Amino acid sequence: MTSNTSLAHPLSAYGWNDDRADEFTYFAEAGLTPALISRVDRGRCDLLVADPDTGELRTVRADTRPVGDPDPVKCPCTGDWAAVDLAAQPMPTVTALLDRTTAIVRKTAGGRSDGQVLAANIDTVMIAVSLAADPDLGRIERFLALAWESGAAPLVVLTKADLVDDADFIHEDVEKIAPGATVLTVSAETDEGMDVLRACLHGATALVGQSGAGKSTLTNALAGRRVMAVQETRSVDEKGRHTTTTRELVPLEGGGVVIDTPGLREVGLYGGEGVDLAFADIAGLAEQCRFDDCSHRSEPGCAVAAALEDGTLPQRRMDSYLKLRRENDWIASRSDARLAAERLRKWKTVSKSMRGPNNPTRHDPARR
Numbered sequence: 026m027t028s029n030t031s032l033a034h035p036l037s038a039y040g041w042n043d044d045r046a047d048e049f050t051y052f053a054e055a056g057l058t059p060a061l062i063s064r065v066d067r068g069r070c071d072l073l074v075a076d077p078d079t080g081e082l083r084t085v086r087a088d089t090r091p092v093g094d095p096d097p098v099k100c101p102c103t104g105d106w107a108a109v110d111l112a113a114q115p116m117p118t119v120t121a122l123l124d125r126t127t128a129i130v131r132k133t134a135g136g137r138s139d140g141q142v143l144a145a146n147i148d149t150v151m152i153a154v155s156l157a158a159d160p161d162l163g164r165i166e167r168f169l170a171l172a173w174e175s176g177a178a179p180l181v182v183l184t185k186a187d188l189v190d191d192a193d194f195i196h197e198d199v200e201k202i203a204p205g206a207t208v209l210t211v212s213a214e215t216d217e218g219m220d221v222l223r224a225c226l227h228g229a230t231a232l233v234g235q236s237g238a239g240k241s242t243l244t245n246a247l248a249g250r251r252v253m254a255v256q257e258t259r260s261v262d263e264k265g266r267h268t269t270t271t272r273e274l275v276p277l278e279g280g281g282v283v284i285d286t287p288g289l290r291e292v293g294l295y296g297g298e299g300v301d302l303a304f305a306d307i308a309g310l311a312e313q314c315r316f317d318d319c320s321h322r323s324e325p326g327c328a329v330a331a332a333l334e335d336g337t338l339p340q341r342r343m344d345s346y347l348k349l350r351r352e353n354d355w356i357a358s359r360s361d362a363r364l365a366a367e368r369l370r371k372w373k374t375v376s377k378s379m380r381g382p383n384n385p386t387r388h389d390p391a392r393r
């Protein structure tokens with residue numbers, strides 16, 4: 026029933042689909058309008074909305090306070106689909122958020138154990154890594170764990186290829202630590218690799234990475250226009266310099282969106298299976314250990330120890346895996362583990378059901 030309406034919907038180029046239309050039925054009956062959150066700042070947000078009369082897309086400023094929540098993970102975020110009361114006075118208000126299919130959640134900076142959503146409902150997490158600085162493999166592994174945990178597909182983009190001669194070597198090294206993820210080398214300056222990158226993207230893409238990695242430059246290249254400000258001067262050491270300060274959703278002309286985010290100095294993990302997915306090679310080895318509960322320390326027949334011994338698994342990677350696992354376990358012991366697991370299960374079910382042709386989505390507005 027909804028397929029024709031959602032196909033014709035002006036927001037379908039930006040991710041509006043049958044599932045969301047189904048879920049929205051309840052809100053539509055209440056006279057609310059669907060909108061895509063393109064930017065959030067302190068109790069307000071910018072929304073991409075189709076005019077109910079003309080169907081024309083426009084950006085509207087709205088009050089998000091009605092959906093504020095003590096848990097920051099549940100607060101509105103760039104990429105969220107919202108139910109909006111456009112007629113509210115003195116300004117439109119966000120009344121509810123639709124269920125997220127995916128979300129990048131990191132632990133907030135500092136010692137607290139709260140989560141923070143960097144982007145919602147994305148299909149691809151693009152991890153930008155500058156070739157101009159020495160690549161930090163541990164940092165890339167950390168970003169990959171974050172990306173896998175989101176439920177979206179991770180993609181590593183090595184940027185600024187024009188500045189180095191050894192891009193191929195670095196590319197090879199990064200591929201080895203990114204099982205299951207695509208790795209691309211690009212230059213926004215010379216356009217090298219940009220066609221392949223464009224071909225790899227569909228739907229919504231969130232860009233994450235360190236400050237100065239070239240995220241906003243890539244956003245502009247993908248958008249074909251200068252939407253984001255980029256760093257004026259190039260320097261390898263950008264400590265303390267953050268050009269992008271908000272998470273911003275940019276609609277692309279041919280459909281799809283890119284979410285540019287501020288550079289991350291600290292990327293704390295927020296639990297879940299992301300680490301194991303990012304280190305699928307180690308998980309695969311562990312399955313070959315003689316004992317199911319092998320601790321990979323001193324047991325006989327340990328496939329992980331054997332791989333460390335013969336060098337197929339570098340000690341650096343093993344240490345990195347153990348470190349991220351410890352961090353994840355810490356978070357699981359601190360945060361409300363049951364809720365986190367529930368949330369995870371829900372996303373997984375939703376993304377699985379999205380692959381099927383017909384999937385009635387349940388909706389329980391009381392949950393919000």
Ligand SMILES: Nc1nc2c(ncn2[C@@H]2O[C@H](COP(=O)(O)OP(=O)(O)OP(=O)(O)O)[C@@H](O)[C@H]2O)c(=O)[nH]1
Binds near residue numbers: 236258
């Ligand atoms: N030579 C070269 N320079 C690039 C390329 N891409 C980006 N840069 C430069 O790298 C610097 C940083 O780029 P930005 O796009 O601002 O980096 P960012 O990741 O958005 O940084 P934050 O917003 O601080 O997180 C700018 O001076 C860009 O001009 C490239 O492909 N080649």
Ligand SMILES: [Mg+2]
Binds near residue numbers: 269286
């Ligand atoms: Mg930027």
Ligand SMILES: [Zn+2]
Binds near residue numbers: 320326
């Ligand atoms: Zn073992």
